[in-house]
Amino acid sequence: MANKMEKITSRDVDFSQWYTDVVKNAGLMDYGPVKGTMIFKPHGYAIWEQIQKFADLEFKKLDVQNVYFPLLIPEKLFLAEKEHVEGFAPELATVTKVGNKDLGENLFIRPTSEVIIADFLSREIKSYRDLPIKYNQWANVMRWEKTTRPFLRSSEFLWQEGHTFHSSREEAKEMTLDILEVYKKLANEILLLPVIAGRKTEKEKFAGAQETYTIESLMYDGQSLQSGTSHYFADNFAKAFNIKFQNKEQKEENAYSSSWGISTRLIGAIIMTHSDDFGLVLPSQVAPIQISIIAINDSEEVMNVSNNLRSKLSSDFRVELDKTDKSFGFKISEAEIKGVPIRIEVGPRDLKEGVVTISRRDLRNKVQVKLEEVQNYISKEIIEHDKNLYNKALENRENKTFKANSLEEYKSIIEKTPGFVLVPFCGEIECENDVKQKTSTNSRCIPEGIEQTKSNCFNCNKESNMMVYFARAY
Amino acid sequence: MANKMEKITSRDVDFSQWYTDVVKNAGLMDYGPVKGTMIFKPHGYAIWEQIQKFADLEFKKLDVQNVYFPLLIPEKLFLAEKEHVEGFAPELATVTKVGNKDLGENLFIRPTSEVIIADFLSREIKSYRDLPIKYNQWANVMRWEKTTRPFLRSSEFLWQEGHTFHSSREEAKEMTLDILEVYKKLANEILLLPVIAGRKTEKEKFAGAQETYTIESLMYDGQSLQSGTSHYFADNFAKAFNIKFQNKEQKEENAYSSSWGISTRLIGAIIMTHSDDFGLVLPSQVAPIQISIIAINDSEEVMNVSNNLRSKLSSDFRVELDKTDKSFGFKISEAEIKGVPIRIEVGPRDLKEGVVTISRRDLRNKVQVKLEEVQNYISKEIIEHDKNLYNKALENRENKTFKANSLEEYKSIIEKTPGFVLVPFCGEIECENDVKQKTSTNSRCIPEGIEQTKSNCFNCNKESNMMVYFARAY
Numbered sequence: 001m002a003n004k005m006e007k008i009t010s011r012d013v014d015f016s017q018w019y020t021d022v023v024k025n026a027g028l029m030d031y032g033p034v035k036g037t038m039i040f041k042p043h044g045y046a047i048w049e050q051i052q053k054f055a056d057l058e059f060k061k062l063d064v065q066n067v068y069f070p071l072l073i074p075e076k077l078f079l080a081e082k083e084h085v086e087g088f089a090p091e092l093a094t095v096t097k098v099g100n101k102d103l104g105e106n107l108f109i110r111p112t113s114e115v116i117i118a119d120f121l122s123r124e125i126k127s128y129r130d131l132p133i134k135y136n137q138w139a140n141v142m143r144w145e146k147t148t149r150p151f152l153r154s155s156e157f158l159w160q161e162g163h164t165f166h167s168s169r170e171e172a173k174e175m176t177l178d179i180l181e182v183y184k185k186l187a188n189e190i191l192l193l194p195v196i197a198g199r200k201t202e203k204e205k206f207a208g209a210q211e212t213y214t215i216e217s218l219m220y221d222g223q224s225l226q227s228g229t230s231h232y233f234a235d236n237f238a239k240a241f242n243i244k245f246q247n248k249e250q251k252e253e254n255a256y257s258s259s260w261g262i263s264t265r266l267i268g269a270i271i272m273t274h275s276d277d278f279g280l281v282l283p284s285q286v287a288p289i290q291i292s293i294i295a296i297n298d299s300e301e302v303m304n305v306s307n308n309l310r311s312k313l314s315s316d317f318r319v320e321l322d323k324t325d326k327s328f329g330f331k332i333s334e335a336e337i338k339g340v341p342i343r344i345e346v347g348p349r350d351l352k353e354g355v356v357t358i359s360r361r362d363l364r365n366k367v368q369v370k371l372e373e374v375q376n377y378i379s380k381e382i383i384e385h386d387k388n389l390y391n392k393a394l395e396n397r398e399n400k401t402f403k404a405n406s407l408e409e410y411k412s413i414i415e416k417t418p419g420f421v422l423v424p425f426c427g428e429i430e431c432e433n434d435v436k437q438k439t440s441t442n443s444r445c446i447p448e449g450i451e452q453t454k455s456n457c458f459n460c461n462k463e464s465n466m467m468v469y470f471a472r473a474y
Numbered sequence: 475m476a477n478k479m480e481k482i483t484s485r486d487v488d489f490s491q492w493y494t495d496v497v498k499n500a501g502l503m504d505y506g507p508v509k510g511t512m513i514f515k516p517h518g519y520a521i522w523e524q525i526q527k528f529a530d531l532e533f534k535k536l537d538v539q540n541v542y543f544p545l546l547i548p549e550k551l552f553l554a555e556k557e558h559v560e561g562f563a564p565e566l567a568t569v570t571k572v573g574n575k576d577l578g579e580n581l582f583i584r585p586t587s588e589v590i591i592a593d594f595l596s597r598e599i600k601s602y603r604d605l606p607i608k609y610n611q612w613a614n615v616m617r618w619e620k621t622t623r624p625f626l627r628s629s630e631f632l633w634q635e636g637h638t639f640h641s642s643r644e645e646a647k648e649m650t651l652d653i654l655e656v657y658k659k660l661a662n663e664i665l666l667l668p669v670i671a672g673r674k675t676e677k678e679k680f681a682g683a684q685e686t687y688t689i690e691s692l693m694y695d696g697q698s699l700q701s702g703t704s705h706y707f708a709d710n711f712a713k714a715f716n717i718k719f720q721n722k723e724q725k726e727e728n729a730y731s732s733s734w735g736i737s738t739r740l741i742g743a744i745i746m747t748h749s750d751d752f753g754l755v756l757p758s759q760v761a762p763i764q765i766s767i768i769a770i771n772d773s774e775e776v777m778n779v780s781n782n783l784r785s786k787l788s789s790d791f792r793v794e795l796d797k798t799d800k801s802f803g804f805k806i807s808e809a810e811i812k813g814v815p816i817r818i819e820v821g822p823r824d825l826k827e828g829v830v831t832i833s834r835r836d837l838r839n840k841v842q843v844k845l846e847e848v849q850n851y852i853s854k855e856i857i858e859h860d861k862n863l864y865n866k867a868l869e870n871r872e873n874k875t876f877k878a879n880s881l882e883e884y885k886s887i888i889e890k891t892p893g894f895v896l897v898p899f900c901g902e903i904e905c906e907n908d909v910k911q912k913t914s915t916n917s918r919c920i921p922e923g924i925e926q927t928k929s930n931c932f933n934c935n936k937e938s939n940m941m942v943y944f945a946r947a948y
Contacts, residue, residue: 033593034581037544040542042609045541065516065519065520066520067519071616091573094570095570099564099566116507156544
């Protein structure tokens with residue numbers, strides 16, 4: 001196939017070019033015919049499927065129900081919420097005709113479904129008995145972007161959006177935080193992204209939300225990537241969309257709500273955290289292929305052993321045995337560039353000694369393992385592979401996490417070694433706008449688990465009562 | 475919630491109204507704000523998820539890989555295949571601007587993805603080593619429809635579309651038929667739709683296909699519903715889109731292809747086959763809730779038994795125990811109208827005798843079952859429930875399957891008792907157009923497993939060499 005074995009730029013030389021080289025050469029994506037759109041090729045889409053599988057199960061444990069709302073939203077519905085339409089207006093792809101006929105009204109392709117879900121629920125919810133409602137939708141959404149990048153920013157992307165409605169503040173807040181826990185677990189345990197969780201500042205929180213919670217991960221190059229957000233609206237959202245219910249005391253009350261989402265950006269986060277100059281490196285739990293068996297020739301003995309290994313390992317792992325007539329070297333490169341965690345080479349010389357050669361993608365080592373020990377060996381090594389990925393990412397983050405007390409100090413850090421910088425911050429929107437204007441960076445989150453001491457704001461020097469991570473971000 | 479307990483029209487009085495009443499009252503769907511669009515509510519979407527789960531697994535057994543292609547297709551790409559654009563042109567929702575800016579070109583929302591996939595693969599496929607390519611996509615598509623009906627025909631619907639490319643005719647044909655087998659299995663064993671499988675006539679086959687295979691199911695009212703199609707293109711498709719590969723002899727050859735799809739129409743087929751005047755009846759394998767436990771009061775004893783039953787049954791079934799303060803009667807009606815296959819009522823009087831009362835949705839019976847026998851009893855009864863659904867559907871089909879040798883005979887059958895009518899047919903497009911014009915019906919398929927004898931065409935009286943099912947259809 002085209003491009004598969006092209007050279008990959010070193011990530012330390014040109015991180016951005018490296019990223020493009022990896023996504024293309026690993027067969028994750030290609031560009032669509034409309035500018036800013038992308039094709040999810042099988043290897044890329046399969047990673048998303050693994051993410052979906054995990055998240056969907058966790059959502060269902062929280063009694064979340066999946067739904068599907070229409071793609072097209074009439075302009076008039078959109079206009080109901082002014083803040084909403086202002087945020088999205090320049091990015092809205094608009095259907096104006098069908099065939100040769102003008103529709104006479106503008107229909108927007110959803111940039112999110114909150115308006116259309118809110119409109120529906122304002123009629124659907126009558127009584128406290130109808131609550132809670134916990135909807136989730138796996139869907140495509142569209143936001144026309146000027147500069148795009150595979151997985152990170154494209155006009156159309158895939159995501160899940162959860163929208164829940166409750167009869168009390170406490171329950172809505174609990175839901176918001178329960179989802180944050182799901183996202184943390186997904187990031188830390190499945191995607192092996194050591195994320196920092198916390199609350200967004202006033203400037204960075206979602207329009208209309210009372211509080212926005214986020215998980216932030218640090219990429220290899222020291223830039224932050226927002227990897228999932230969960231919003232608590234109190235009754236703000238219900239007020240804006242007129243979603244009322246009759247409570248147990250027979251009184252009308254606005255519903256309390258949360259919303260939350262993760263997207264195919266996560267694939268970008270995985271790549272920019274774990275991969276290297278030899279291509280993709282994937283956490284085993286989302287790797288579409290976990291073990292690749294490569295036969296050095298197609299002699300009966302070699303093929304028998306390869307087939308046996310495949311059937312034995314298939315009960316626990318996703319295994320591939322490529323039987324095409326591609327060369328041995330090509331198959332090795334392909335397993336490497338595609339980020340297969342474990343590679344087994346089966347060759348006649350090894351077999352004489354009753355062994356096969358096993359490589360871990362993260363170490364790029366070669367170890368001869370006795371045939372009867374292969375299963376045990378791999379079960380252990382795949383865990384080590386994942387631990388190593390997490391630890392390396394954590395080490396990178398720790399090496400790139402700093403403290404600063406003044407803007408000068410902050411700027412010199414960010415310019416020298418991009419990373420997370422913990423600063424005392426006043427929390428004011430104007431002050432953060434000022435920082436953004438001066439440094440092209442913004443706050444990432446007010447982290448959980450860090451002492452929030454009083455001090456003076458690193459930028460405006462006014463009294464500060466929070467410690468906040470600032471960083472350059474994707 | 476709105477409308478839940480409204481009356482359902484009898485299906486023998488007004489089938490069309492009955493259908494609308496069932497889909498609304500069972501909480502499967504609601505109408506979207508744009509005409510012809512629909513909202514998949516949790517109970518409706520969950521049925522689709524069950525269908526997806528089964529089909530996706532079967533596809534993967536055939537080494538099919540999931541992909542995702544962009545929603546928007548530029549007009550110029552579409553114009554490449556004339557037959558294609560002519561078929562879809564009047565139904566294409568067209569994006570002409572973003573924000574306030576005109577795009578300067580028309581972008582169509584995909585009515586299918588075949589053009590955009592073909593365009594991509596014409597560059598991707600180089601050598602026989604790149605084949606087979608077996609892509610599948612689960613996605614939303616849009617075809618603007620004048621008259622719409624929930625699940626059966628809406629402007630936007632959900633489906634899967636498979637597109638596979640092979641290095642030989644035989645392999646492409648085999649794929650086409652393998653998928654037909656998957657669809658038959660899905661229909662017969664999971665959805666309990668006793669389908670007739672066969673080949674489409676020249677008039678009814680898909681544009682550009684060499685052969686179209688179909689599964690046709692007969693609804694309660696005697697109308698047919700096309701429930702899945704699989705197309706064999708030979709090299710027609712590759713020729714139209716210039717998809718070539720270098721074969722083992724180093725010669726350039728057009729690829730051989732298949733395409734195939736099922737959609738959310740299947741939900742309509744399930745409803746119109748199995749449901750009754752009391753609401754939804756669902757095959758247990760796609761029922762979002764398989765067992766509903768209803769406690770008569772919330773006394774400790776009743777709740778203990780209910781909780782225990784739930785946790786015991788949850789290992790094998792999808793179980794719901796509704797703990798809201800809705801009335802007992804309301805909960806019973808809800809389980810019924812939503813098509814829960816098995817309902818368990820737990821009450822204090824029964825418990826004194828160590829029993830609970832169990833109802834099967836298809837029989838609407840009530841049987842007292844000893845507590846310790848509940849699990850066994852349900853495991854057997856749920857199988858009987860499904861058998862009964864299949865047999866009733868089969869009986870309906872058999873009662874509504876006829877033979878005719880002349881158009882007169884055909885018309886009198888169709889007008890009296892709609893159903894499948896097997897006729898000797900010449901196979902000519904003009905003749906079938908004539909039948910369609912005279913009767914508003916068309917051929918459904920040239921069935922598998924029926925002797926194809928020579929005779930005279932039921933309409934034009936020319937020599938016929940095939941026996942074909944004709945019917946009125948959705």
